[in-house]
Amino acid sequence: MKFTLKLVLGLLLATTLTTAESRGEGDAAPKPLNVLMIGNSQCPTIVNSQLIDKLAASDKGARPIKVTGCIKGGASLRSHWEAGTGPTTARGMIAAGPWDFVMLQDIYHVQPAAFQPYARQFHEAIKAAGAQTVLFGTASILSDYPAGFERLHTMHFAMGKELNVPIVDASQAYFRYFGEKPSSEKLESLFAKDRAHPGLQGSYLYSCGIYSVLTGRSPVGLAAPEAIPSDVAKALQETAWAQYQETTAELKK
Template structure:
């Protein structure tokens, strides 16, 4: 009997140890963002810097601007958005010093917020990670010197049959962007997590372009805009009337808006 009890105790201790490792692993996997909400109240002068992930489907900045205007007409009229994109670009390809110079691209006053979106594979190798961090740090320094704040756009993962699609990619992207955002004191916009959550809730939804399984579809761009809106304005997109001029049906819009809000709320609640 004593041997059996001893075995039970050992098994219990082993189980507790495994559970502890699992919890620790989960905690490490879901590292907390240091910046928990918008650093600029109702930003009007916003620059988005990135590549085709932004400019597909009539450009993310247009969907975002229309979503803001649908929620607050006065704020919508005051917006000064610009988007600087280069196909296939990394952050290092952009001359942020020139782009953010007052008046250079038609905005006389300095940008209040600059959203940086890197290459879709930026988190997937050590070299790409290092390149992204170097460029992001250099850009952040310039933006800060001009009185602006930085937000990092967490890209979504590839999906099959894309040759680089892997189940672990979303976690790699999440970890990398949170770590980099914390190093820079930058807001992180969890678009990649919103895509992942939408697929978990509805595996049949089509958020990726059917041709390459990398770029966003219109629904993907809509979800991204709702996630950016919830993150940088600190307001829920749920109930927003913008429907991409009838291209997103009411049920789908409501679904994507809720996913965006839940993702952002959960992301900022991490400890």
């Protein structure tokens, strides 16, 4: 009798575990995507306010994302590279890993001759560390609109094609959001008061574009900072997603 009861209980327990496993209840929490962002003062709001992390957290079924910054004000890829391999340097952090993605963001006034060799060298270091390179082409300063925006787009697109890596084509996303004949108010809406760094809306547009590139998922309908009106947040999300789709298709040609 005791043996029979023990057998029945064992069968019930096995059935319960099998049912839970089929529902995924026994699965471990999904592993976060670990992202290292190497850049300058275009990036602090993205990292410090965890804008990308919060987009992922609000996306049902998506993996969590943890973004770590190697951010130095006024830094170029060249200065990041020349900083050496100490534990807090870009090269040191890449090697320490592990990272799923490493994003490279250069200074707004960089020219091709200064951008290309360091993008290539960082890409090789990133590959050696087992991670995926992402090129983050930001907007330029407002006084450099539109020529500087186009220069950054052209450089990053060409390097993305050469290295066969994805790019966050934020300068083109700014163009898309501004439209054909933007007002001064529209132009300034993505910038901080200094008209050089992204404001909250600009940083959020960056973040939605980055999220699309990292995941291939749309940011439309995901979390946005309370300070951004809901209609503006939706427009920024839709802009980022449309630009991601266009840029991805162009890179594949």
